[in-house]
Amino acid sequence: MTDELERKIIALFALGTSYQDIRAHIEELYGIHLSNGTLNAVTDKLLPELQAWRDRELDAIYPVMWLDAIHYKIKENGRYITKAVYTILGLNVEGKKELLGLYLSEYEGAHHWLSVLTDLHNRGVKDILIACVDGLKGFPEAIASIYPRTEVQHCVIHQIRNSLKYVASKNQKAFMVDLKCVYKAATLSAAESALDELEAKWGEKYPVVIKSWRNKWETLSAYFKYPEYVRTAIYTTNAVEAVHRQFRKLTKTKGGFANENSLLKLLYAGMLQASERWTLPIQNWNLTLSQLSIHFPGRLDDHIDL
Template identity: 40%
Template sequence: MNTLSMARKKKDLNPNQQLARAILEQYQPKSVEDMQDALKDIFGPMFEAMLQGEMNSHLGYSSNERGEKETLNRRNGYTKKTLKTTVGDVPVEVPRDREGTFEPTIVPKRKRDVSAIEDKVLAMYAKGMSQRDIADTIEDIYGFDISHETISEITDSVLEQLEEWQNRPLKKFYTFLFVDCLYVTIRKDYETKNYAVYVILGYDVDGQKDILGLWLSESESKHQWMQIFDEIKNRGVEDVLFLSMDGVSGLEEGAKAIFPNVAVQRCIVHLIRNAIKYVPNKDYKRFTAQLKKVYGAASLKAAESEFERFKQAWSQYPGAVDVWVRNWQHVAQLFRYGSAVRKILYTTNAVESVNASFRKVTKKGAFPNENALLKLLYLRVTELYKKWNGRPLNNWALVRNQLDMDENLQERIRKYENGGF
């Protein structure tokens, strides 16, 4: 390649490429360590230049400007500081002012760690990014390599937090529990298997959400659910008002064996799904519209009247009707409570929404082991907690008022709401 071609090629480089070329020409790194040393040399002056810019803005003039100024505040030397960065420790000199009012933002006072790389890795991992994607992103943003082993070490740091969270004491009382499973593929013994992830979402007496735990099993069964209910009881749960489920055989009996006073509610949405298996596509819309008049009625008497009309109207599909006949007690018990309580209780959508969040980060493929799955799900849980931010459900005051209308429920609530946690 001739000199003219080399010059043209160099001219075509974008500013980032020109900067990279200048660093390479200046330092001629032979390894990742050499590159990190080069970046350390650059980071120091870069931070100092940014700090000088902040000081100029704070004082209203640059160090080169002279003349009368409205302020008597002046520069007052420097403070030496060592910063922890992604490429190691970097010494910098932070400018001071006479009045001590300068508050730098690029390197805040008393802050020495500006890397935050671990937090960024965990945040990317929580969003379902693979180790390869994380490594590529770190290299694109920060310009240095991070090995898969390093990423694994960083994400493994949450396993201790996961274990502590999974075994933490729970509140003594929950108004609502929602239970559901999702299935995830794990590689084990040189083959892939689908594992059931058991999830319990709870609402406490103040209407705040909490995920009580995550449990893995090779299948969903009433025996596993019983063990889980027994575990949360041992972790402190004494009483539960309502449990909403999708209809796993034996789950209701298992729940009541551990929490005798719990009211178990079959998910109405799941009943609809089970029923429409027996209905031709052309009739779905009319069928579900008439069903809504049943479970959405204003009172039990109105629901019973609508149910009779429903059975007569759809008698040509006995399988669909029989789903509702067999589960009518679960529909009827909804009308013991006010409409705000019914709106929460009649579906497991709340926990299915949690599982939908989990599926966003587990759908890419099989996990190498159980820990890889659990640490990802736990990081997703922490993201959900941030989103919920300790706020109660909308209209929770109305729900509480309707719960208090039942004397038995009111007595159980009062037992725990005043410091009984």
């Protein structure tokens, strides 16, 4: 087994290629027959690298961080159970995306997010300006307990999806037209007026939906204080969902995983490949950074040259 052959196997593995297809490919190219055990031994060489990556020291501050979870079936004690993979994507002071960690838990919950945030803190993250999260109950409180000065932005896309679950299909199109006036408004006051109009029109039919928007309005509407070019970066968890789409591509042919390591090493290999494209800062980053330095006075001073 040469280094070149091992690199070839890992490159194919990182694309989500099954062991069966890797074996066939290697046999066709090199005339070598490999067992699943051999392929497993090769891909297991990613595990120490993965552990070092998970333990590495992180930057002291991240202007924006997205936190979300994706679920997989993993075999445990002879049966498959669903576990949550917590994905943390940070935007560093250079405006470049960086996957900070992958964490596994039996289910998604604020308590488990607290342990994730504690780990980030222990690895050197002392401040987060804006945390973009889904609508999980208790999530903002978990963030506040570790990072009390962090501004929480609830993902508007998650909120829209959850809202539509309670709207009759025949009304969804019309409801979305009115709802768009809320989250696409130019100013906070215009958004609040649109929300009042939404309630006046749909409140009797869908009180649960309106109540949800009202209860979360403080964190759903945080982005209105920023110009348009800043808003697009923060008001959804789209950035981390793009990572999850990459993960789904890797795992779409796999119904479940034999153990946690078999999943994590695949996600890690795929993440390394995806992050090769994250070489440039996000659009309008210098303008965004200037805005953030105004909205969060003093907190970026030691980390950037403005």
